[in-house]
Amino acid sequence: MTTNLTADSGRTVLDTEFPSIDGARLLRRLDELNAHGAIDGGGVCRLALTDADRSGRDWTVAQMRALGMEVTIDAIGNGVAIHAGHENLPPVMVGSHIDTVRTGGRYDGNYGVMAGLEVVAALRDAGVRLRRPLAIAFFTNEEGARFQPDMMGSLVYVGGMPLDEALAAGGIDGSTVGAELERIGYRGDAPIGRPEVDSFVELHIEQGPVLDRMGVEIGVVEGVQGISWTEFVLEGVSNHAGTTPMALRHDAGYCAARIATFVRDLALRYDGRQIGTVGAIRFEPNLINVIPNRATFTVDLRNTDGTALAQAEAEVLAFAHQTCATEGVALRQRSLARFEPVAFDPLVTDLVQRHSDALGLSTLRMPSGAGHDAQMLARVCPAGMIFVPSVGGLSHNVREFTEPADLMRGAQLLMRVVVSLANRP
């Protein structure tokens, strides 16, 4: 199958003329998508490659086709829809992901894909075509909440991870990516990394409190923090909690708690750009009166400065080894994911800044605290991101919320940036 990248119909818009997005239609699509996998509290659970994810994918693909777009699915399950341009050039791509964490919100990822649909719908309504084709992508397993690493689909798309390795990745429930893709019918036949992309723009909620607290409308995202995810497994000796003198213990649980507090203290000790989180922990046998013989936990470290991030990793590892050695507890660790900090391309960030200014929107130049598919696309083309505020900074939480006016502002800004990218010489 060859995707049709050009079309003769439709007039070309000028760089000073931008169709208006239909905000109500954007909100409606968000509502409809989020009926798939809806959970109590207004949130969404569409863990990657589950039935709920399949259901959301099916609905999204149908929406794309209803806009006259050709949709391809590649072997890692990434979906790409093409709105043809006047010329047979690599497309300008927008998009994000529609998988969520277990206690996911309505906007994380979904907003970027739905805004892409709205941009195409508005272009169609206005009867215009752009010089370059426009692609909308939804990438597989961005969250990493079921399979690791996160950002898997976009990582594979840009050649950063072999397909076979990604397909073999095991899930928290014993499944594998490959088997689950087959099961839900999303192991497609499109070649990996096609189409080649001219440039990439991801519109996303901030997922942090900065824009909301400062009252700023748009975040001009200059780059993404480096991310380091490590799993530690500590092996001590289980023993009766009442009869074993403190000095004779090999308490894996105590070591885990001590390392967790070290992670927190380290993040505070470094400057404000260091983040450290212990989000998951498990003791065995996990009984009130038995000293844990095993503790398994994760450490999530992030920094915009790659050197500082490596220093933080080294400090945590050294402290963990030292603590465990003192307690007579064995330690092993494995990296679950690691990405260096990414700087976005001025081609995109300058357009985001310029069009924000033209629309009279207040802006803050900022890094992204979360990992995003855009950082993967940045390996192969000029890429960037637009942030809109998250109320209270809540995300990965069913109460995640962005004001409708902010959602609409962001989509209109995306329209202008996309038109400028697609029509540039």
Next chain:
Amino acid sequence: MTTNLTADSGRTVLDTEFPSIDGARLLRRLDELNAHGAIDGGGVCRLALTDADRSGRDWTVAQMRALGMEVTIDAIGNGVAIHAGHENLPPVMVGSHIDTVRTGGRYDGNYGVMAGLEVVAALRDAGVRLRRPLAIAFFTNEEGARFQPDMMGSLVYVGGMPLDEALAAGGIDGSTVGAELERIGYRGDAPIGRPEVDSFVELHIEQGPVLDRMGVEIGVVEGVQGISWTEFVLEGVSNHAGTTPMALRHDAGYCAARIATFVRDLALRYDGRQIGTVGAIRFEPNLINVIPNRATFTVDLRNTDGTALAQAEAEVLAFAHQTCATEGVALRQRSLARFEPVAFDPLVTDLVQRHSDALGLSTLRMPSGAGHDAQMLARVCPAGMIFVPSVGGLSHNVREFTEPADLMRGAQLLMRVVVSLANRP
């Protein structure tokens, strides 16, 4: 049903004449009991009132009956078997429990019950009766690993907990004590607290490393540590681990880790008699890239000094409140079990000491680090315990081990103490 407490047959032994126990028979009974609920590594999983516990109870009751003992089961599932005496007096009781933790060893509790059977078997073999009847008890849910509080059966036996409350206690698996007793057929009809007990002796492995490390054969147990079990539930706010600045977090998991390390530091800061353990913990949603909004964990504090124990509890609670207040995390806690330190009766401890000396056994006067049914019986009669060494101090562990020679020595000592108690004027 009236239990027959007297018998005319059999001669009375003198206080200087003690039948010899059959060590091989004792070991064989331990093996046979521990086939019920055997798990990998040589351990046992007979969580209270499970099918494995029923199976072990059925076997034990059959052994008692085979020794000509009358067995009664009371409404909380305690089993009591009577070896009749010459006179209709309250019996001297021995025994312990046969439930285990999930990763239980072969000796904890089981040894005391099997040694009781061996004492009765040896008395029968020698054709002797004692002045007072001899009772062997196995008490329900001593471990507290499935239902709380621990030592439930003996606590109810001595009137320390209303039967209804114990029957309503909920298990870690959503079951209740009452429903599970019904299910396994051990909600008996014997009245609670009957028979009244003359005195109580519990033979037990130390479950700690002290005797083993010092090379001492017998622990003359002078009392039991006070025990305080508390469950803490911390409620913070879940949020994206990459985008939420450290200073704006409400991280329930961090607070739990900080409190866990405080518990450890406190135990070290107090003198060597303070014990502190965080054995169980759970984060929610327990994902690598989400700040935990909830952390649930247990704190186990023990001390032989009741004042120091109360001080430790107060310090942990104050630190927990302070930590959570600083982090904007809500805290609630509930007591899962609390027992003041117990001092055993010199009637029993002196006999244990005297007969150890007579047998040429080395002794150490020591407190018990673990809670035991004997501390409950101490509320209603003179009670005491005999400890034998645990190799490496391991307990609540499938590798729990006591040398056969130590098991036999302890049982022979129990025979002498029981004869002296039962024949005293």
